[in-house]
Amino acid sequence: MENKWTCRRCGVPLEKKKVVFEYLNNSMSHELLRCPRCGAVLIPAELAEGKMADAETLLEDK
Numbered sequence: 001m002e003n004k005w006t007c008r009r010c011g012v013p014l015e016k017k018k019v020v021f022e023y024l025n026n027s028m029s030h031e032l033l034r035c036p037r038c039g040a041v042l043i044p045a046e047l048a049e050g051k052m053a054d055a056e057t058l059l060e061d062k
């Protein structure tokens with residue numbers, strides 16, 4: 001199964017980037033796919049439906 005993603009806006013391949021979120025006293029990290037040009041981050045559906053939901057909420061609160 002090929003795992004190549006490209007940015008819809010730029011058409012450039014996304015690169016894996018380890019992103020660390022701080023949540024309360026815990027820090028959790030995920031490897032996300034990020035566009036090197038515009039910085040858009042692709043969040044896999046499984047993360048968006050699970051742990052990432054908490055992180056997204058935290059980011060929105062800031």
Ligand SMILES: [Zn+2]
Binds near residue numbers: 036
């Ligand atoms: Zn882009």
